[in-house]
Structure formats: structure tokens, C-alpha cells
Amino acid sequence: MHLTQELELFPEHRVTLLLFKEVKNAAELRKSAMEGKINGALINPTMLVDPFQVLVAANKAVHLQKIEKMKTRNLYSEIIFNLSPTNNISEAFKRFGISDGDDSVMVVVVHNKDESQLLTDIVAKVDGQQVSVEDISSMSDSAKIKKLYKVTPQEEKCGTLLDAVVCRMATKDVL
Amino acid sequence: MAQEKGTAVPVLLSKAELLKQGAEARVYRAEFLGKPAIVKERFPKRYRHPVLDEKLTHRRTVQEVRSILRCRKAGISAPVVYFVDYTSHCIFLEEIVGSSTVRDHIASTQQSCKDQELERLAQQMGQILARMHDEDVIHGDLTTSNMLLRRGTEDEESDLVLIDFGLSYISALPEDKGVDLYVLEKAFLSTHPNTEALFQKLLKSYTASSKKSSAVIKKLDEVRLRGRKRSMVG
Ligand SMILES: Nc1ncnc2c1ncn2[C@@H]1O[C@H](COP(=O)(O)OP(=O)(O)OP(=O)(O)O)[C@@H](O)[C@H]1O
Ligand SMILES: [Mg+2]
Numbered sequence: 001m002h003l004t005q006e007l008e009l010f011p012e013h014r015v016t017l018l019l020f021k022e023v024k025n026a027a028e029l030r031k032s033a034m035e036g037k038i039n040g041a042l043i044n045p046t047m048l049v050d051p052f053q054v055l056v057a058a059n060k061a062v063h064l065q066k067i068e069k070m071k072t073r074n075l076y077s078e079i080i081f082n083l084s085p086t087n088n089i090s091e092a093f094k095r096f097g098i099s100d101g102d103d104s105v106m107v108v109v110v111h112n113k114d115e116s117q118l119l120t121d122i123v124a125k126v127d128g129q130q131v132s133v134e135d136i137s138s139m140s141d142s143a144k145i146k147k148l149y150k151v152t153p154q155e156e157k158c159g160t161l162l163d164a165v166v167c168r169m170a171t172k173d174v175l
Numbered sequence: 176m177a178q179e180k181g182t183a184v185p186v187l188l189s190k191a192e193l194l195k196q197g198a199e200a201r202v203y204r205a206e207f208l209g210k211p212a213i214v215k216e217r218f219p220k221r222y223r224h225p226v227l228d229e230k231l232t233h234r235r236t237v238q239e240v241r242s243i244l245r246c247r248k249a250g251i252s253a254p255v256v257y258f259v260d261y262t263s264h265c266i267f268l269e270e271i272v273g274s275s276t277v278r279d280h281i282a283s284t285q286q287s288c289k290d291q292e293l294e295r296l297a298q299q300m301g302q303i304l305a306r307m308h309d310e311d312v313i314h315g316d317l318t319t320s321n322m323l324l325r326r327g328t329e330d331e332e333s334d335l336v337l338i339d340f341g342l343s344y345i346s347a348l349p350e351d352k353g354v355d356l357y358v359l360e361k362a363f364l365s366t367h368p369n370t371e372a373l374f375q376k377l378l379k380s381y382t383a384s385s386k387k388s389s390a391v392i393k394k395l396d397e398v399r400l401r402g403r404k405r406s407m408v409g
Contacts, residue, residue, distance in 0.1 A: 005208055008187060008205065008206055059258060066180060066183060067180070067181060067262055152248060154249060155250055157250045158253075159247065163247075163255045163269075166255055166256075167255050167256050170240070170257055170259055170267075171241065171243075171256055171259065173259075174237045174241060175241070175244075
């Protein structure tokens with residue numbers, strides 16, 4: 001169901017993605033996250049094309065944490081910020097964070113090899129149905145994504161929407 | 176999570192496969208989040224002043240990723256940028272798997288005398304460079320090693336991929352575009368013997384594809400003349 005990826009650059013770290021639909025306690029989850037009671041980033045899946053997009057954001061966040069150059073308060077807010085095509089922090093939270101009325105959520109956890117308890121804790125907190133992370137494509141809104149990332153039809157000729165999105169995320173610091 | 180501060184990229188590269196050691200950069204093959212990737216590392220040049228060197232290296236890294244994005248936005252193929260580390264000056268790029276450089280491709284095709292195939296390739300090169308220049312991207316280091324040929328795709332134009340944008344910049348001046356083509360011509364003719372006619376095909380296709388080609392070709396002629404005069408004197 002979930003997807004766990006090792007970060008080649010940080011071999012002691014894993015990133016795990018969990019996806020939920022029919023979520024009934026988004027407001028409560030958001031509040032817990034703000035209070036630091038959830039060890040993960042809560043993301044609105046509509047703006048996600050593919051799990052790889054989230055992994056790219058997580059890798060960059062861990063890197064910036066290590067070199068002490070994060071733009072936001074903590075690793076999880078940094079992951080949300082990294083997903084955004086712009087350098088505006090509040091805009092990033094509005095687009096990629098969850099809102100109280102949301103009924104689906106992607107949770108991103110950065111952990112050690114042997115921290116499976118973290119995942120169990122997350123699943124217990126979400127009042128919703130866990131689905132396979134691969135289902136993300138059925139939840140995403142590609143029209144909205146193209147608009148936010150300003151993806152042109154010509155760009156899609158030389159690559160996928162995921163390519164376009166990842167390229168912008170990776171280069172936004174120097175645009 | 177015991178790891179020292181600072182970038183983790185050098186440790187990864189110490190175990191990665193080195194593909195090419197250049198004068199300015201090392202190119203590695205590595206995995207990035209499970210995908211095949213190419214890492215381009217620009218290392219310090221000892222003979223340069225450290226502060227100046229850092230600035231120049233940073234600028235090249237920035238130029239490279241900016242021009243890649245600009246090209247891709249215009250539908251011109253260049254590798255996807257996955258991740259950039261500005262502290263170790265490393266760019267993680269999509270690996271164009273199974274590709275060969277245009278240089279290698281021309282060399283092997285010349286051997287087997289497939290003239291038609293070479294002409295088609297020259298035509299595609301002319302087209303992609305015309306589109307790049309119409310976007311005001313000046314590559315700065317056009318050679319047949321800095322173009323890759325994607326294998327397997329039958330789709331005409333999209334199988335050429337431009338790489339190595341470290342010396343690129345944005346300019347609308349026909350002179351800059353003319354010099355860009357001149358650099359390619361020099362490299363092309365010296366790398367691939369007896370290709371004058373082939374290169375003419377490339378220029379013809381460039382002329383037909385670019386909206387602003389006449390001013391560029393005029394400048395190319397001027398630059399050629401200047402180059403010849405210079406070599407006569409020097
Ligand atoms: N994205 C890629 N996919 C596959 N192969 C690549 C890719 N990028 C580079 N290569 C291979 O590595 C070689 C060198 O890459 P590149 O031209 O970017 O570096 P370089 O010539 O050393 O750089 P510089 O000219 O700045 O010193 C290319 O000729 C090509 O064979
Ligand atoms: Mg090169």
C-alpha cells in the first residue's frame with residue numbers, strides 16, 4: 001500500500017508515502033500537525049502527479065536540513081514548500097498543504113530504517129481508508145497542476161507532466 | 176541519524192561510476208530516487224582565485240539549469256533536472272538511457288556509408304538549433320558531443336537531446352547566434368572529416384526553420400571571414 005524509498009544521498013534515511021481517501025478528520029489532522037504532534041507532512045493529493053514528485057521534494061528537504069539552509073521551520077514544512085513552483089511560503093501551504101474540508105490526504109514520513117512504529121502511529125491517527133500510493137494519479141487534477149506550474153502544451157511534447165513539474169521544483173531557487 | 180553536517184553529495188559520488196573526467200567537470204552515473212541519473216560535478220580550479228572560482232562555478236551551474244528549463248518550456252529536448260546542490264556544484268539529471276552522442280553516431284554511420292541517414296540527422300540538428308536560437312538561448316559550446324541521440328524512438332524530431340549548457344546565456348543578437356554556429360562548424364568539420372556538404376545541409380535546414388535566420392547566417396559569414404583573417408595573421 002505505502003511506498004518506501006531509500007534516499008541514495010542519505011542512506012540512513014527512508015521516505016515513506018501513505019495515501020488515504022474518504023478522510024473524515026482532516027481538520028483534526030491539520031491541527032495536530034501544526035502542534036507538531038504528527039511526525040509527517042500532510043499533503044493535498046490534487047496537486048500531485050506521481051509519487052516521484054514527493055520524493056524529489058523530500059530529498060531536497062533533507063539536503064537543505066543537513067546544510068542548514070531550510071527556508072521554513074522544519075523538515076515537514078520544507079517538503080511542502082519544495083513542492084511549490086514559487087518561493088512564496090504561504091502560497092505553497094495553501095496549494096499543497098491540507099485544508100479542513102479535504103477528504104483525501106498524502107502523508108510523507110522521513111524515518112530511519114527501523115522506525116516502522118511511526119507508520120503505525122500515522123495510520124492510527126487518520127480516520128479514512130488507506131489506498132495504494134499508486135492511486136495518486138486518479139486523485140490528481142492535471143488541469144490545475146498545469147496551470148499552477150505554468151506547463152505549456154509544447155513542453156509536454158518533449159516530456160511528461162511529471163518531468164515538467166520536477167524540473168521546476170528542482171530549479172526554482174535560481175529562477 | 177548520525178551524520179555530519181554538510182552536503183552528502185561527495186560521499187555518493189565517491190562510490191558512483193565515473194563516465195567522464197573533463198577539464199571543468201566530472202560526469203558520473205548514479206541512481207537518484209530509484210531512477211537512472213547523471214551527476215555533473217564542477218570542481219574547483221586550483222589556478223583560479225578561490226573566490227572568483229566559486230563565483231564562476233556557481234554561475235555555470237545556474238546557467239546550465241536555467242537554459243535546460245528554458246529549452247524544455249519551448250519543447251526543445253534537454254534532460255530533466257532532478258536535483259541541484261549549489262554547495263558542491265552538482266547537478267543531478269535524467270539519464271538519457273541507451274543514447275549515444277551525435278559524435279559517436281556520425282562516426283559509426285560514416286563507416287557504413289549511410290548517407291541518407293546522416294542527412295536526416297543534419298536536418299534535425301539544423302531544426303533543433305533554429306528553435307533554440309529562436310528562444311534566444313545561445314548554447315556557448317556547440318559540438319557533436321553535446322547532443323545526444325535517443326535510441327528507439329521513431330518520432331522524427333524529438334530524438335535529439337541537447338546537453339552541456341554550462342556556457343549558455345540568453346541573447347537575441349544575431350552576432351551571438353552566428354558565433355554559436357561558427358563554433359559548431361569548427362568543431363564539426365574538425366571532428367568529422369569530409370563533412371562540408373553535410374554541414375551545409377545542417378545550415379540549410381537551420382535557415383529554413385528559424386524565423387530570424389537571414390541575419391544570423393550573415394553574421395556567420397562575417398565571423399568566418401574574421402576567423403580566416405585572424406589565422407592568416409597569427
Ligand atoms: N543526461 C545524460 N544522459 C546520458 N548521457 C549523458 C547525459 N549528460 C551527459 N552525458 C554523457 O556525458 C558526456 C559529458 O557530459 P557533458 O557534455 O555535460 O559534460 P562535459 O563535456 O564534461 O562538460 P564541460 O564541457 O562543461 O566540461 C556527454 O558527452 C554524454 O556522453
Ligand atoms: Mg560536453
